[in-house]
Amino acid sequence: MISFEISEEIRKQREYAEKLSREQIRPFARYYDENEHEVPWDFAKFIWDEARYHIGCLLPGSMDLEEPFMSQMHSVEALSWGDQGFYLCIPWPALGGTAVLATGTEEQKERFLKRFHGKEITWASMALTEAHCGSDSAAIRTRAVRDGDSWVLNGEKLFVSTAKASMIDSKGIMIVWATIDPSLGRKGMRLFVVESGTPGLKITRLEKKLGMRASDTAVVVLEDCRVPLENMLSNVGDPNKAKSFKGAMATFDSARPTAAASGAGIARATLDFLKEQLAQNGIVIRYDKHRYQMSAIEKDIVDMEAQLEAAWLLILKAAWLIDQKKPNTVESSMSKLKAGEIVTKITQKGIELMGNLGYSRKLLLEKWMRDGKVIDLFEGTGQINRLIVARRILGYKSKDLK
Amino acid sequence: MYSFEPTDEQKLIVDEAKKLASREFRSRMRDSDEAAEPAPEWTQEGWKLGLLPASIPEEYGGFGDHSTLTWILAAEELAWGDLSATLVLAAPNLVAIPVLLCGTEEQKQEILPAFCTDSYTPASAALMEPRFNFDPSRLETTAVKKGEEYVLSGEKCNVPLAKDAEWILAYADFQGKSQGFLVAKNTPGLVVKEREKNMGMLAFPMYSVELEECKIPASHRLGGENGFDFQLLLNAFRVGLCAMALGVARAAYEYALDYAKQRQAFGEAIAQRQSIAFMLAEMRTDLDAARMMVWKAGWQLDQGEDATRESYLATNFTNDMAVMVADRAVQILGGYGFIREFPVELWLRNARGFAVMEGITLL
Numbered sequence: 001m002i003s004f005e006i007s008e009e010i011r012k013q014r015e016y017a018e019k020l021s022r023e024q025i026r027p028f029a030r031y032y033d034e035n036e037h038e039v040p041w042d043f044a045k046f047i048w049d050e051a052r053y054h055i056g057c058l059l060p061g062s063m064d065l066e067e068p069f070m071s072q073m074h075s076v077e078a079l080s081w082g083d084q085g086f087y088l089c090i091p092w093p094a095l096g097g098t099a100v101l102a103t104g105t106e107e108q109k110e111r112f113l114k115r116f117h118g119k120e121i122t123w124a125s126m127a128l129t130e131a132h133c134g135s136d137s138a139a140i141r142t143r144a145v146r147d148g149d150s151w152v153l154n155g156e157k158l159f160v161s162t163a164k165a166s167m168i169d170s171k172g173i174m175i176v177w178a179t180i181d182p183s184l185g186r187k188g189m190r191l192f193v194v195e196s197g198t199p200g201l202k203i204t205r206l207e208k209k210l211g212m213r214a215s216d217t218a219v220v221v222l223e224d225c226r227v228p229l230e231n232m233l234s235n236v237g238d239p240n241k242a243k244s245f246k247g248a249m250a251t252f253d254s255a256r257p258t259a260a261a262s263g264a265g266i267a268r269a270t271l272d273f274l275k276e277q278l279a280q281n282g283i284v285i286r287y288d289k290h291r292y293q294m295s296a297i298e299k300d301i302v303d304m305e306a307q308l309e310a311a312w313l314l315i316l317k318a319a320w321l322i323d324q325k326k327p328n329t330v331e332s333s334m335s336k337l338k339a340g341e342i343v344t345k346i347t348q349k350g351i352e353l354m355g356n357l358g359y360s361r362k363l364l365l366e367k368w369m370r371d372g373k374v375i376d377l378f379e380g381t382g383q384i385n386r387l388i389v390a391r392r393i394l395g396y397k398s399k400d401l402k
Numbered sequence: 403m404y405s406f407e408p409t410d411e412q413k414l415i416v417d418e419a420k421k422l423a424s425r426e427f428r429s430r431m432r433d434s435d436e437a438a439e440p441a442p443e444w445t446q447e448g449w450k451l452g453l454l455p456a457s458i459p460e461e462y463g464g465f466g467d468h469s470t471l472t473w474i475l476a477a478e479e480l481a482w483g484d485l486s487a488t489l490v491l492a493a494p495n496l497v498a499i500p501v502l503l504c505g506t507e508e509q510k511q512e513i514l515p516a517f518c519t520d521s522y523t524p525a526s527a528a529l530m531e532p533r534f535n536f537d538p539s540r541l542e543t544t545a546v547k548k549g550e551e552y553v554l555s556g557e558k559c560n561v562p563l564a565k566d567a568e569w570i571l572a573y574a575d576f577q578g579k580s581q582g583f584l585v586a587k588n589t590p591g592l593v594v595k596e597r598e599k600n601m602g603m604l605a606f607p608m609y610s611v612e613l614e615e616c617k618i619p620a621s622h623r624l625g626g627e628n629g630f631d632f633q634l635l636l637n638a639f640r641v642g643l644c645a646m647a648l649g650v651a652r653a654a655y656e657y658a659l660d661y662a663k664q665r666q667a668f669g670e671a672i673a674q675r676q677s678i679a680f681m682l683a684e685m686r687t688d689l690d691a692a693r694m695m696v697w698k699a700g701w702q703l704d705q706g707e708d709a710t711r712e713s714y715l716a717t718n719f720t721n722d723m724a725v726m727v728a729d730r731a732v733q734i735l736g737g738y739g740f741i742r743e744f745p746v747e748l749w750l751r752n753a754r755g756f757a758v759m760e761g762i763t764l765l
Contacts, residue, residue: 002412002471003405004698070404287714288633290537306695306719309712313694314687320406334687383680390679393686394663401674 006074007067009056014074016054021082026364029083032214033367037206039169040086040214047090048121055079058092060116069254069319073261077312080265081272084371085214087262089123089165092116095255096124096166096175099191103234111230112173112193123165123172127157127220134159135384137177138186142222144178144232151192151232153178153200153225159378163218164203171196175233176222191233200225211370253332256379257318260339263375264312266368267343270350271304273365277354297353304346311338330392333385340376340385347372406697412472418451419476423483428653431484434605435748440490441605445522448491451476454498455518462510463518468502470638470700474645478693481649485752486605488646493562496527497569499638500582504630508621509584513569526567528558528585528611530760538573538580538636538760543613545574545583550620552576552583554591554613560759564594564609571624572613573632580632582624591616602751603759637713638703639760644696644716647724647756648689654731654749655685662734678734685727692720721757728753 006014024043032040052058056065057072065071079087093100093116100112115122133139142155153176166172174194181188194201205219275285278297285301286294294302314335321328347369351358358365376382391401408416426448430441453476458464480488498517501509516523531542543556554574564570570585570592585592595610624630659682662673672678695716702709728750732739739746 001405001409002407002697002701003403004701005403007403067403287711288539288636290535290539292535292537302715302718306715309695309698309715310688310691310719313698314691316404317406317690317694320404330686331690334683334690337683338687338691386680386683387676389683389686390673390676393659393682394673394679396674396679401676401679 009066010071010074013055013071014078016051017075017078018081020051020055021079025079025082025086029086029214029364029367030361032083032085033211034361036208036213037216038214039165039216040089043086044089044091044121047092052092058090060093060097060113067320067323069257069322070316072254073257073315073319076258076261077265077268077315080262081269082265083214084262084266084374085212087265088212088215089162091121091123091165091170094124094126094162096126096173098254099126099175100173100193100233103191105234108193108230108233112195115171115173120171122170123162124174125160125162125166125172126175126177127160127163128177129159130156131158135381138189140177140179140189141182142176142178143182144180144190144192146180146229147226149229150226151229153192153194153222153227155222157220157222159207160218160220161378162216163220164206164216167194167196167201167203167220174201174220176220178222192227193231193233194222194225194227195231198225198227210373211367212374252379253318253328254322256332256336256385257315257322257328259375259379260311260315260318260335263339263343263372264308264315266372266375267304267308267311267339267346270347270365270368270372271301271308273363274301274350274353300349300353304342304349307342308346311335311342314338330389333380333388333392336379337376337382337385337389340382343372343375406694408471408475412475415451415453415472416475416479419453419479420482422448422451423480423487423649427480427483427487431487431605431748432742432745434484434486436604436742438604438607440486440607444487444490448480448487449520449522453491454494458498458502458514458518462502462514464514465518468499470641470703471697474641474696474700477642477645478649478652481646482653483649484605485646485650485755486603488649489562489603489606491522492642493567494523494525495642496562497525497567497571497584500527500571500624500630500635501584503638504582504625504635506621506626509624509626513584516568523568524563524566526562526564526570528561528564528570528572528613530560531557532559532610536760538639539632541573541575541580543572543574545576545581545623547576547620548617551617552620552623554583554585554616554618556613558611558613560598560600560608561594561611562606562608564611565607570611572611572616574613576623576629579629581629582632582635583618584622584624585613585616585618586622589616589618600755602748602753602755633710637699637709640713640717641696641699641703641709643756643759644692644699644713644720647720647753648693648696650749650753650756651685651689651692651724651727654728654746654753655682655689657746657749658682658685658731658734672734681730681734685730688719688723689727692716692723695719724753724756725750 055075144151176192179188200223202221203218207217318331318335350365426443455464456466457468545552572583591614593612598608665672699709699712699716731746
């Protein structure tokens with residue numbers, strides 16, 4: 001039966017995340033934007049010691065929840081409402097952990113994810129993009145060569161989120177995409193887990209970014225970085241059985257709506273702020289008035305709300321499908337491309353509507369516009385997601401639609 | 403808990419609606435549009451679905467309870483077949499559902515049984531008025547109480563099936579509020595004038611209607627002496643129309659998608675070009691998003707929640723989506739999109755109607 005009822009469990013988590021956002025995130029958002037590369041340790045510690053026991057998706061066991069991904073979307077949206085940079089530097093298994101869960105063996109899950117239950121703050125990261133390829137992930141050049149009982153990784157990775165947090169600030173893990181044979185294209189692609197402290201993995205640069213500055217984004221160099229054979233995901237001992245590319249691609253099916261949910265949070269932050277400002281000036285948005293009675297600003301707000309609602313419901317649909325263990329590639333990409341589009345438009349419009357105040361760094365509107373832009377860039381650009389949707393609905397393979 | 407899965411019963415209804423839509427609606431869509439007349443099969447065969455009686459409780463002659471969501475699901479399928487056909491078939495709802503949701507016990511007893519028989523009974527609503535800034539909550543048609551009667555005066559347009567309707571639910575301003583008045587066929591002062599000539603929905607006959615001091619018994623004010631909550635009905639109007647917009651848009655999207663895969667240019671299908679493929683991806687995205695918005699508003703109505711905001715947002719988004727999707731379908735067909743041998747121009751004409759036809763239908 002079709003239902004939009006929020007379960008008690010999700011409602012509680014959401015309320016907790018919203019309170020956290022209001023009290024411990026929002027007030028510090030500007031500071032960490034202006035002081036790029038500083039780590040909000042107090043916040044991270046609070047998450048690790050306390051908050052994550054209230055927000056289901058932050059714990060590794062969260063898959064046991066009744067609606068794990070639905071719950072994740074709500075939490076991520078509520079935290080990103082507080083601040084996207086803070087949300088992105090939350091210590092939790094995140095995308096790397098999802099990859100281990102999706103493609104790892106039981107032993108691998110135990111070995112790599114156990115640390116997320118411990119006392120010490122731990123981050124995970126994923127290294128995919130390279131200088132010459134981003135969306136075209138099958139073209140990566142980082143090599144994995146087998147040498148006795150280990151794999152030796154060589155290459156350079158770009159745009160690795162929380163790389164420093166996972167490798168230097170904590171004893172975390174990094175999932176590295178590499179090829180065992182570049183001539184095989186995506187069939188040669190494998191995923192390797194590199195643990196913090198592994199010799200040969202260096203962080204050579206922290207990027208200076210347009211937004212999401214509280215979260216580190218790094219260049220990672222792998223120089224004869226040696227990992228045990230057992231660190232190849234889904235593929236202990238027998239490279240021929242690897243389904244790494246597919247498995248890793250499947251992780252994006254949950255990563256994309258999650259990124260989209262973060263965008264929805266930023267968009268809602270903007271709209272809430274605008275409505276609050278308008279209300280203080282005696283302008284209340286009416287949903288029962290004809291367009292001839294609406295002011296231009298009301299119409300703008302209502303249009304933006306409709307766009308946000310559209311994106312948010314696509315996100316929920318995509319999450320519901322994962323929770324139902326049904327394929328969601330189309331829905332996942334649709335939610336992401338829509339969220340990327342609307343958060344860009346809404347945050348840009350937000351500044352316009354608030355005039356010179358909107359442009360000032362005293363308020364957060366300009367920050368939200370800078371933060372929001374990445375939603376249409378990471379986890380696949382808006383264009384890549386359009387391509388994915390188009391191929392699926394047309395029944396095309398990548399060679400049919402380039 | 404969230405769920406986006408219809409019930410088995412709803413799936414069954416959707417299935418039947420889909421069959422009817424393709425067998426009787428789509429197949430007669432073009433001829434009926436050209437003739438500007440509904441096909442008799444639309445109501446003859448369509449009524450057998452029993453959608454309306456299934457919404458009316460047994461005590462009034464029906465065999466079920468009203469569910470907005472079920473109607474939404476069925477309406478998308480039906481409108482996928484043809485919008486005019488769907489509107490003709492659903493016209494009795496214009497009276498039956500407001501009476502069911504807002505009528506007095508006496509009104510339900512008097513009016514509902516006629517809509518639970520084996521044959522279709524035409525009925526209608528007169529809401530719209532001919533002005534560019536028509537606003538359903540600020541009507542110019544007035545109702546004045548005189549003794550045991552209400553006297554209605556004003557000009558109405560786009561009144562569906564007005565010539566044949568057994569009942570017309572006429573909306574008028576009463577003491578500053580939009581209220582409904584049940585006007586029986588042939589009531590003196592109810593003057594059905596010329597047939598409307600619109601851009602689309604051509605096979606759905608609509609008329610100008612003049613209310614010339616039309617007197618109706620006080621007992622025929624919808625909801626009795628205290629009237630009813632107009633906003634509730636307006637929300638339901640909106641959601642109902644949105645569901646049909648989904649159907650029209652989906653028809654256009656599917657047709658354009660198939661066409662783009664067939665049509666060759668420069669040695670490959672035009673769908674193999676990103677400019678076409680991306681248009682299709684965006685059409686599908688907004689179509690799916692709109693559906694979720696319509697479902698959500700419908701679910702809220704069924705829960706008895708105030709759906710004013712959600713139904714407004716759904717309307718806002720869906721109306722634009724329908725025009726965008728139908729327009730792009732025409733664009734993808736290129737010159738053929740402009741030719742009446744192909745269906746997409748018809749969908750574009752129909753899609754444009756949603757934003758301006760507020761209040762012609764109710765689920």
